Amino acid sequence: MDSKRKARIIGTGTYLPSKILKNSDLEKVVETSDEWIVTRTGMRERRIASETEYSSTMGLIASKDAIKNAGIKAEDIELIVVATATPDYIFPSTATVIQSGLEGCKAPAFDIQAACAGFLYGLSIVRSYIESGMYKHVLLVASEKLSSIVNYKDRATCVLFGDGAAACVVSAEGKGLQINDICLGADGGPAETLGVIAGGCRHPSSEETVKNDMHYLTMNGQEVFKNAVRCMESMTNNCLDKLAIKPDDISWFVPHQANIRIIEALSKRLGIPDERIFKTIHKYGNTSASSVPIALHELLQKHTIDTGELLLFTAFGAGLTYASSVLEQINH
Numbered sequence: 547m548d549s550k551r552k553a554r555i556i557g558t559g560t561y562l563p564s565k566i567l568k569n570s571d572l573e574k575v576v577e578t579s580d581e582w583i584v585t586r587t588g589m590r591e592r593r594i595a596s597e598t599e600y601s602s603t604m605g606l607i608a609s610k611d612a613i614k615n616a617g618i619k620a621e622d623i624e625l626i627v628v629a630t631a632t633p634d635y636i637f638p639s640t641a642t643v644i645q646s647g648l649e650g651c652k653a654p655a656f657d658i659q660a661a662c663a664g665f666l667y668g669l670s671i672v673r674s675y676i677e678s679g680m681y682k683h684v685l686l687v688a689s690e691k692l693s694s695i696v697n698y699k700d701r702a703t704c705v706l707f708g709d710g711a712a713a714c715v716v717s718a719e720g721k722g723l724q725i726n727d728i729c730l731g732a733d734g735g736p737a738e739t740l741g742v743i744a745g746g747c748r749h750p751s752s753e754e755t756v757k758n759d760m761h762y763l764t765m766n767g768q769e770v771f772k773n774a775v776r777c778m779e780s781m782t783n784n785c786l787d788k789l790a791i792k793p794d795d796i797s798w799f800v801p802h803q804a805n806i807r808i809i810e811a812l813s814k815r816l817g818i819p820d821e822r823i824f825k826t827i828h829k830y831g832n833t834s835a836s837s838v839p840i841a842l843h844e845l846l847q848k849h850t851i852d853t854g855e856l857l858l859f860t861a862f863g864a865g866l867t868y869a870s871s872v873l874e875q876i877n878h
């Protein structure tokens with residue numbers, strides 16, 4: 547690797563479907579209440595893709611936005627990586643479908659699967675391509691149509707998830723957010739903890755799998771909650787220690803938006819005050835891989851980040867996978 551070449555995010559973009567699903571709408575389909583959802587999760591509403599919106603179409607709009615904001619052209623993109631747990635198809639990859647919609651772009655394209663930690667896993671991959679000197683501009687997309695795998699009869703999960711996409715251009719040069727470090731982890735465990743059991747080669751889709759609701763997402767919420775706080779805390783501390791920095795040095799904390807109580811428990815343990823945490827959970831719910839980059843894009847729209855300021859990302863998801871990253875605003 548060229549040790550002087552540092553990857554940085556030079557442009558971001560998002561797409562959120564226009565349809566809003568409120569807590570009061572969910573009260574009509576399952577036995578729940580606005581009060582339970584708000585106090586147990588912090589969520590008030592989430593976006594739901596239409597029948598003709600897919601991870602590829604949402605990801606494509608977010609990609610065009612990111613490319614425009616980066617000040618480059620689609621033909622400058624040399625690689626496309628898409629993080630998604632809800633691809634359009636098992637194959638071909640959603641990345642290739644997105645590529646076909648980017649005029650003039652003939653870049654190689656592939657998907658990665660690390661569930662809610664997918665954006666940060668993807669960031670570590672594209673960073674390596676940039677810092678090895680192989681590519682100058684890479685497009686990283688996170689896009690999820692979680693409503694396609696949510697069981698709207700299961701109150702324990704259907705209130706949690708929403709749809710949406712985000713993209714960023716990661717480059718070898720230019721003003722933006724330099725990736726100072728990324729730390730990745732995984733505690734491989736049973737798919738039943740959090741997963742979609744059918745549709746793969748172990749349980750191919752059949753009448754039986756559909757009858758048993760195995761094509762829907764299932765989750766052991768309490769197990770996931772406990773591990774989420776523990777793993778994101780340890781991975782974040784690893785990352786801060788490697789860079790010899792403290793939580794006080796962080797200007798903005800952008801955590802995965804899965805539950806407000808997870809965010810609060812985590813930030814309390816890390817010692818990051820509420821005014822430095824960026825949240826979108828109340829309006830978008832959990833958008834899996836898209837949650838950190840959607841929040842990042844909105845943070846950059848709302849606040850100016852000065853040169854030298856540090857951002858901290860962390861995410862946790864099925865697998866169990868988790869990751870943390872520190873980025874620094876640079877001016878060149």
Ligand code: UT7
Pocket residue numbers: 577578579582583586587662701702703705766767768770771774804805808832834862863864
């Ligand atoms: O992005 C990937 C990572 N995902 C996560 O990090 C999610 C992690 N887990 C969580 O966020 C929480 O565990 C949940 C929000 C899923 C659940 O909250 P909880 O405080 O752990 O609730 P619980 O599962 O312990 O359930 C408590 C009660 C139960 O009733 P009983 O048995 O005490 O009578 C549930 O049946 O709440 C009930 N309940 C609900 N009640 C009203 C569960 N879901 C609902 C609901 N509305 N939607």
